[in-house]
Amino acid sequence: MAELRYNPLIKDWVMIASHRQNRPQMPKDWCPFCPGSGKVPDHFDVYEYDNDFPALSQTPPVPDDVKTDFYQMKEAYGKCEVILYSPNHTITLPELSKPHVRKLVDLWVERFCAMKADEKIKYVFIFENRGEVVGVTMPHPHGQIYGYSVVPKKLELELAACKEYQEEKGRCMICDMIADEAKYGDRIIIENDDFYAFIPFFCEYPYGIYIAAKSHKQTIDQFDEREKDNLAEIIRAVAGTYDNLFDYHFPYMMCMHQSPVNTGEDTSAYYHFHIEFFPPMRSADKQKFNASSETGAWAHCNPTCPEEKAVELRAAYEKFLKGDQA
Secondary structure, eight states: OEEEEEETTTTEEEEEEGGGGGOOOOOTTOOTTSTTSSSSOSSOSSEEEEOSSOSSBSSOOOOOSOOOSSOOEEEOBEEEEEEEOOSOSSOOGGGSOHHHHHHHHHHHHHHHHHHHTSTTOOEEEEEEEESGGGTOOOOSSEEEEEEESSOOHHHHHHHHHHHHHHHHHSSOHHHHHHHHHHHHOTTEEEEOSSEEEEOOTTOSSTTOOEEEESSOOOSGGGOOHHHHHHHHHHHHHHHHHHHHHTTSOOOEEEEEEOOOSSSSOOOTTTOOOEEEEEOOBSSSSOBOOOOHHHHHHOOOOOSSOHHHHHHHHHHHHHHHHHHHHO
8 A cells, every 4th residue: 555645634645655564674684785785786885776665656556445525645656765875884974084975965966856857746855864763774874865746744834934934024034044043153053164054043852953055045956066065064064963962873863955846836035955953862861752742733842952952062063073183
C-alpha cells in the first residue's frame, strides 16, 4: 500500500507507505552504502542512491480502493533519494574536509535541479536525520532528498507568512529576521561572508540552530561558487559545533527550506533560503520529547533560554575550530 490520503482537518496530505514495514533488518557486518556491497560503485566521494523502499515513486502503484465521498486520496507520486556523504562507513560530516563537503553541496544542487525538472514535483526537500535517537538505523553518513507532489503543510504556512509580511511591509521577512539577529548579536553562533548560523529568538528546541543566507536567494541552485564554498563551510562547522558541545556525535534533524518548484508562483520577492536544525537533546543526557502540547496542539515549549544556549554553542564552536586546526 502506497498512497496519499487527505486530512481535511488541517488541509494536509499524509503519506501511507505500509510497504516500508517490510524493510529487511540489515546484517550488522554488512552495509549497502559501503564500496564492495554491490549496491554502490567501488570508488566515489559523494553519491546519489535511489531509496530501495521509497514512500514516493515516479511510477506509483494505483491507490487502494478505499476512497469515499468524504475522504480524498491520490497516488503517492514523487521521488526518494539517499545522498551518501562518503564511502567511509564511520566518518562523520564535520570530519570530512571542506573540499569534500563542497562536493556534497554540488551533489545537492545537481539533484535539486534533476528533481525540479519533473513538473509533477512541487517541493524538493533536502534533509539529514542523524543518530539513533531520531530513528536512524544506518550509521553510514548520509542524508536524503524527497520530491513531493504537494507542498508540505509547514512549508505552506511559512511561505504564506513570508508573503503576507512582504505585502504588508514591502520587505522579506527572513532578511529582516537575520538583520535583527545580527544587530542583537547574542544569538549568533557562526558567521562567514555569506551565511549566519544562529539560534532564533523563537527557537523551539534548546540547541536549534538556523543557517540563513545573507543574500536574498530562494533555492540552493542560485548560489554562486563562493556561496557554495561558504555553505559547505558553515554546515560542516555547525555539525562540528554540535559534536563538541558534549563530546559525542550529537543527534539532529537538518531540514533545508527552499522555494517550491513547478507551482507557477513567483516567490522571489518574499521567500529566502535557510536551513533549520532540530536536535532532540536538551542536555548531555536528557532528551527533549515532543509530547502532547507540541504534537497535538503545535504549541511548542522550549525548556531553556536561547541566549544561554547560544553561549554554550559559541564555546563549542571555538572548541571545534581549535580541534580542526590541530
